[in-house]
Structure formats: C-alpha cells, structure tokens
Amino acid sequence: MARKLIAGNWKMNGSLAFASELVGGLLSRLEQNSTAADFAVCPPAALLGQVTGLTKGTALAVGGQDCHANTSGAHTGDTSAELLKDLGCQYVLTGHSERRTDHGESSADVKAKSSAAIKAGLIPIICIGETEGQRVSGDTLKVVEQQVRESLPDEATSVNVVLAYEPVWAIGTGKTATPDDVAEVHNFIRGLLDRHFDEATDGKLKILYGGSVKPSNAAELLGVSNVDGALVGGASLKVEDFWAIGVR
Numbered sequence: 577m578a579r580k581l582i583a584g585n586w587k588m589n590g591s592l593a594f595a596s597e598l599v600g601g602l603l604s605r606l607e608q609n610s611t612a613a614d615f616a617v618c619p620p621a622a623l624l625g626q627v628t629g630l631t632k633g634t635a636l637a638v639g640g641q642d643c644h645a646n647t648s649g650a651h652t653g654d655t656s657a658e659l660l661k662d663l664g665c666q667y668v669l670t671g672h673s674e675r676r677t678d679h680g681e682s683s684a685d686v687k688a689k690s691s692a693a694i695k696a697g698l699i700p701i702i703c704i705g706e707t708e709g710q711r712v713s714g715d716t717l718k719v720v721e722q723q724v725r726e727s728l729p730d731e732a733t734s735v736n737v738v739l740a741y742e743p744v745w746a747i748g749t750g751k752t753a754t755p756d757d758v759a760e761v762h763n764f765i766r767g768l769l770d771r772h773f774d775e776a777t778d779g780k781l782k783i784l785y786g787g788s789v790k791p792s793n794a795a796e797l798l799g800v801s802n803v804d805g806a807l808v809g810g811a812s813l814k815v816e817d818f819w820a821i822g823v824r
C-alpha cells in the first residue's frame with residue numbers, strides 16, 4: 577500500500593524557537609520509529625531556510641506555503657519556486673483557500689503557480705474545496721470538478737502533483753466533514769483524475785484531506801477510500817498531535 581503523506585501547514589504561525597523545537601521533536605521521533613506515513617512541514621517563508629537546515633538528509637520533507645508563477649523579477653514580497661527548491665523544499669502548497677480568499681487567487685493563478693513549481697522540481701500540493709454556501713446549495717461536486725480542471729497544470733502527471741481536498745467550512749472551525757462526505761468527494765476526484773490522465777491513478781496521485789484533522793478523528797478520516805494523507809493546520813503546531821495523526 578502506498579505511504580500516506582501527512583503535511584503540516586503552519587500558516588502564519590511560528591518563530592525561530594518554535595521551529596527548532598517542533599522540528600527537533602519530529603526528527604527525534606522519526607529517528608526512533610519506522611512509520612507507515614511520510615511527514616512534511618510547511619512553515620512560513622521566513623522560517624524555511626532554518627527548517628530545511630535542520631531537516632537536510634532526514635526523512636522530514638519541507639514545503640513552502642505559496643510560490644510565484646514567475647521565476648524571478650519585480651514581485652515584492654513573493655517567493656519563486658526556484659528559490660524554494662534551492663532552499664531544500666520538496667513541496668509547495670498552491671491555491672490554499674486562505675490565499676484564494678485573502679489574495680484573490682483564481683484557479684488560473686493556481687495553475688500557473690503549480691506549473692512553475694513542477695518546472696522547478698517541486699511537487700505542488702494543490703488545494704481545492706467548496707465553501708459552506710456552495711455545499712448547502714448542493715454545488716460541492718460541481719465546484720470541486722471546476723477547481724480540479726482549472727487548477728491542474730498541463731505538466732501534471734499522476735506522480736508530480738498532490739491534491740488536497742479542504743472543504744472551506746471545515747478549516748479551523750472544528751467542524752469536520754463526515755467520512756461519508758469525504759468518501760463522496762475523494763471518490764469523485766479519483767474518477768476525474770483517472771479520466772484526465774487516461775490511466776488508473778490510484779495510489780499514485782495522492783489526494784489529501786484537510787479541515788480540522790486531529791488525533792481523535794485521524795484514523796477514521798485516513799481510513800476512507802482514496803484518502804492518501806492529510807493536510808493539517810492547527811494540530812500540526814503541536815508535535816504530539818501532529819505525530820499522533822500520522823502514527824496510529
């Protein structure tokens with residue numbers, strides 16, 4: 577069975593001291609245990625150099641939280657995928673709903689960023705998911721299909737991208753989609769991907785679930801068909817909780 581990917585999105589949290597403590601805690605656990613899951617952390621950009629310094633040569637992968645679609649240039653405050661790669665990242669989140677909302681990112685923007693990530697040798701973790709209003713009006717699958725179609729870059733294969741289904745209403749709210757809700761959407765995405773790539777992508781193209789994942793619900797959610805891992809926000813900020821999500 578393919579290994580699950582447990583990725584921690586720190587969002588705009590952390591500090592130098594926090595990062596050394598959390599990463600140190602994860603590294604010592606990874607050294608002492610063999611795990612059935614792979615772990616990755618996605619710290620804020622300013623902490624990436626420190627974190628990749630600590631994780632170099634270890635089993636803990638690192639990802640950025642965003643990248644620019646261009647390789648360099650006059651884009652104040654942005655970070656290129658090339659620089660993330662140079663720093664030692666393996667992943668970058670693209671299209672997180674907080675970026676789609678806070679920075680007005682469209683799926684076309686997400687596609688361009690994801691394409692830049694692949695060209696730089698990074699795996700984009702492309703985030704999609706419906707809002708509460710869209711779910712209530714019965715548009716979940718329609719929204720998810722549109723986001724998948726419009727966000728997947730042309731260079732995508734079943735092994736160079738990861739998708740993360742994060743229903744917006746379940747992010748940071750403590751509300752979690754039920755296993756049935758998650759199964760419906762993940763199975764639907766799997767079908768879309770199989771048709772898009774004209775091959776069975778099962779176990780190759782990972783589809784993560786995100787939205788209030790914590791130790792108490794991780795086993796149930798990670799047991800749902802076509803859930804190949806988790807994208808964890810709040811619970812990734814505590815080493816015991818993050819570890820417990822991946823090691824059960």
Ligand SMILES: O=C(CO)COP(=O)(O)O
Nearest residue numbers: 585747748787788809810
């Ligand atoms: O947005 C998320 C991960 O990217 C999920 O956040 P929470 O786990 O805090 O709900």
